[in-house]
Amino acid sequence: MQTIPNLAAHSLILGLLLGGVSTPVKADDFAYVSNFNSHNVSVINTGTNTVVATVAVCSTNPFCSPFGVAITPDGAFAYVTTIDNVAVINTGTNTVVGTVAVGGLASKNIAITPDGAFAYVVHDISAGSVSVINTGTNTVVATVAVGSSPWGIAITPDGAFAYVTNSGSDNISVINTGTNSVVDTVAVDSFPLGIAITPDGAFAYVTNSGSDNVSVINTGTNTVVATVAVDSFPRGIAFTADGAFAYVTNQDSNDVSVINIDTNTVVATVAVGIAPYGIAFTADGMFGYVTNPGSDNVSVINIGTNTVVATVPTCSGPICTPFGIAFVPPFTNDADGDGVPDDEDAFPDDPNESEDTDSDGIGNNADIDDDGDGMPDDFELANGLDPLNAADADADADGDGFTNLEEFRRRTDPQNAADFPIIPVAITILLGEDQE
Secondary structure: OOOOOOOHHHHHHHHHHHOOOOOOOOOOOOOEEOOOOOEEEEEOEEEEEEEEEEEEEEOOOOOOOOEEEOOOOOOEEEEEOOOOOOEEEEOOOOOEEEEEEOOOOOEEEEEEOOOOOOEEEEEEOOEEEEEEEEEOOOOEEEEEEOOEEEEEEEOOOOOOOEEEEEOOOEEEEEOOOOOEOOOOOOOEOOEEEEEEEEOOOOOOEEHHHHHHHHEEEEEEOOOOEEEEEEOOOEHHHHHHOOOOEEEEEEEEOEEEEEEEOOEEEEEEEEEEEOOOOEEEOOOOOOOEEEOOOOOOEEEEOOOOOOEEEEEOOOOOOOOEEEEEEEEOOOOOOOOOOOOOHHHHHOOOOOOOOOOOOOOOOOOOOOOOOOOOOOOOOHHHOOOOOOOOOOOHHOOOOOOOOOOOHHHHHHHOOOEEEEEOOOHHHHHHHOOOOOOO
């Protein structure tokens, strides 16, 4: 019998609170891009590299200037920071289904914990702070004081710590997400803005815009262990899925520096649009998308060749100024919330079942004979056979002339040639078999 993992119920609860579970069908990645001056969010289909939807995110203030974007791990919701609040977009309908008041503080970047339970919002003010949003209720449950003029934020893969760049105090605040308190402060170089953490959680890379370099912090010791020179006024940073390279957007030189993580050296420089800021990668890791506020478009970089292969305008108006970017990965309907898309789920309404190998209407978790070959799963597993392969019923594992199914029926060992079924002579004659 096969064990199917049960996903946390958080996404289901969140969906109910915000007007239903989002279950759209998507074949390609979708990038959500915040447009600061057109006060909306563009949705880019990466399969066609075209804007397929534009979402108005301003509520009380028509000039709310959206900036940061983060997507919940289940892909159901995009959280967008504005100067007024945080807008919550249902990615299935591309409509705003909620807003979260954050005390009237101007918000910049945002990050969501790996379990999707909390969103951390950075407020770019002198007396810097971070608001913690419970995504199940969409309310602020904590406020954490950090350094001066905080800007960027990244959360460790285990969700234990949030790292915040403080551009006014040239340091990094390390927040324990369990207590929502600052537990360490790390000095870096001048005017830190962007930050990203390696997929293994071992290092945090910080872009220092005032000193044109990147600080590498060992997250185990919270000390700077390397400094990498890049081009002019670095801002955004993101890692490839395998963690081998960091891509850094350089605002004043209109390019992207590619850092080899093993050597902490720049191995490529890619020219993009004007004043690049945000960067994010597609789910397959093949392409990096860079927002260019100065040219109102997004550059698409082929990671294999480090060349721009497409440019996507993010608005049709005179100016939109795209900044933040985040991806919703490909997903399909999942009615029972078990993590298996409906079109791949034999039981789309049963969260405890998703496969029916022998098509007998009984799911593999409940079925004692998943492949329907006449041999119970327990017998097959105990004797080195495959409970999901019906063909091994007619095989002869020990070469004694009897199939595995015959040995099961006669209670002999299918892996021991010396232990084989004894067929009475009379039955043998009746079956028409020759006797010697």
